[in-house]
Amino acid sequence: QVQLVESGGGLVQPGGSLRLSCAASGFTLDGYAIGWFRQAPGKEREGVSYISKSDGRTYYADSVKGRFTISRDNAKNTVYLQMNSLKPEDTAVYYCAASSRYGSSWFHDGPDYYGVDYWGKGTLVTVSS
Secondary structure (H helix, E strand, O other): OOOOEEEEEEEOOOOEEEEEEEEEEEHHHHHHHEEEEEOOOOOOOOEEEEOOOOOOOOOOOOOOOEEEEEEEEEEEEEEEEEEOOOOOOOEEEEEEEEEOOOOOOOHHHOOOOOOOOOOOOOEEEEEEO
């Protein structure tokens, strides 16, 4: 059974850190580009960061650049999102997604993201004092 499972979400104070994990089963992540997306209440899902499948190139949305870091551990079939200096506006459900496509169009193809092959079910991140 193919699935992506996110973990690591929770409640954190502003300025704090969390590390999200995205574990794959039923397929190997190294054949896919992996992205992290988030959806805040009342807002559309937006792309946060991705790591490409070919050369490991990374991309970050301006809102998280310098604070978030994406990485992958192919041996563990897992992708991580290290989130530092968290802000209340980072509060959202965070989803990981896998795409077999090259390039970046699949990541920017919102709100429907037709280029995504698999989605996780999400993990909630709440940044509040």
